[in-house]
Amino acid sequence: xxxxxxxxxxxxxxxxxxxxxxxxxxxxxxxxxxxxxxxxxxxxxxxxxxxxxxxxxxxxxxxxxxxxxxxxxxxxxxxxxxxxxxxxxxxxxxxxxxxxxxxxxxxxxxxxxxxxxxxxxxxxxxxxxxxxxxxxxxxxxxxxxxxxxxxxxxxxxxxxxxxxxxxxxxxxxxxxxxxxxxxxxxxxxxxxxxxxxxxxxxxxxxxxxxx
Amino acid sequence: xxxxxxxxxxxxxxxxxxxxxxxxxxxxxxxxxxxxxxxxxxxxxxxxxxxxxxxxxxxxxxxxxxxxxxxxxxxxxxxxxxxxxxxxxxxxxxxxxxxxxxxxxxxxxxxxxxx
Numbered sequence: 001x002x003x004x005x006x007x008x009x010x011x012x013x014x015x016x017x018x019x020x021x022x023x024x025x026x027x028x029x030x031x032x033x034x035x036x037x038x039x040x041x042x043x044x045x046x047x048x049x050x051x052x053x054x055x056x057x058x059x060x061x062x063x064x065x066x067x068x069x070x071x072x073x074x075x076x077x078x079x080x081x082x083x084x085x086x087x088x089x090x091x092x093x094x095x096x097x098x099x100x101x102x103x104x105x106x107x108x109x110x111x112x113x114x115x116x117x118x119x120x121x122x123x124x125x126x127x128x129x130x131x132x133x134x135x136x137x138x139x140x141x142x143x144x145x146x147x148x149x150x151x152x153x154x155x156x157x158x159x160x161x162x163x164x165x166x167x168x169x170x171x172x173x174x175x176x177x178x179x180x181x182x183x184x185x186x187x188x189x190x191x192x193x194x195x196x197x198x199x200x201x202x203x204x205x206x207x208x209x210x211x
Numbered sequence: 212x213x214x215x216x217x218x219x220x221x222x223x224x225x226x227x228x229x230x231x232x233x234x235x236x237x238x239x240x241x242x243x244x245x246x247x248x249x250x251x252x253x254x255x256x257x258x259x260x261x262x263x264x265x266x267x268x269x270x271x272x273x274x275x276x277x278x279x280x281x282x283x284x285x286x287x288x289x290x291x292x293x294x295x296x297x298x299x300x301x302x303x304x305x306x307x308x309x310x311x312x313x314x315x316x317x318x319x320x321x322x323x324x325x326x
Contacts, residue, residue, distance in 0.1 A: 021218045022218050022221065022222060024218075025218045025219055025222055025252075026222055028250075028252050029219075029222065029243070029252055029253060029256045030243055030244055031243060031244040031245055032243070032244075032245045032248055032249060032250040032253060033245075034250075047248060047250055106290075106293055109286060109287070109289060109290030109293065110290050110293065110294050110297075112286070112287060112290060113276050113281070113287055113290040113291055113294055114276055114294075125214075125286055125287075128286060129212045129213075129214060130212065132212065132214075133212040203251070204250060204251060204252040205250045205251060205252070206250065206251050207251050
């Protein structure tokens with residue numbers, strides 16, 4: 001295969017991937033039911049009912065009080081103070097850095113919009129991408145620092161609770177059954193791929209702070 | 212770093228969905244299988260449909276800095292939206308400044324006492 005053929009093949013693969021991605025998104029948009037496949041088995045998730053949200057809300061509150069008494073976890077506020085005292089890391093500084101970088105990013109965008117010169121526009125957009133990378137690095141750093149905070153732990157717990165309640169698998173035709181009978185069944189599951197996909201679909205169905 | 216396009220925005224800007232969005236009110240049909248209880252992604256999608264309708268309107272009205280190269284380039288689309296918002300904010304500020312010289316209860320210009 002020559003270089004040009006290889007490039008065409010790569011372009012085609014990229015196009016197919018994009019088309020697939022587009023189809024996935026279109027499927028998610030068309031209905032408030034998310035359907036997906038894992039190893040030839042079809043699964044679905046429907047928007048949680050009010051009753052299911054109440055069940056999760058109650059479980060979340062119980063978990064919250066447990067975590068507050070667990071020395072392995074701290075709140076975001078406590079962690080901010082902890083990093084400041086022990087490692088001289090000022091997380092509030094990150095926030096200011098992010099705001100400043102966003103301003104630079106927006107300014108570059110406006111300059112790229114106003115210029116008529118293609119080369120200038122390209123170079124301004126590249127600069128904008130570099131700033132975006134810096135923003136992303138700081139955001140990741142911040143997210144990692146808060147990885148063990150109570151709020152994150154609680155959010156993950158809430159998501160798993162919802163997955164336990166709404167994830168169903170197709171038996172045949174319009175026959176569906178719950179995948180995990182109890183929350184413990186889900187916690188014992190080693191099917192990471194299924195849980196990952198179920199979590200992704202859940203994020204598409206409802207706002208993160210809906211309960 | 213390479214810019215990663217958002218598939219949801221791409222879908223919302225497509226001719227198919229822009230046409231469906233524009234005609235759904237007149238022809239009275241629903242864009243989605245469900246008529247109520249919209250999911251998060253559906254609400255987000257409606258937002259982007261409106262944004263792209265707005266950008267197409269700006270293009271049609273010949274708005275400054277708007278041309279065919281903007282729509283389809285997410286970075287420039289964002290810059291256009293930001294620029295438009297900024298322009299309107301400045302215009303509103305000027306308008307409010309003028310308005311402040313009018314008594315809000317009576318619409319009568321306030322009296323400025325001068326010695």
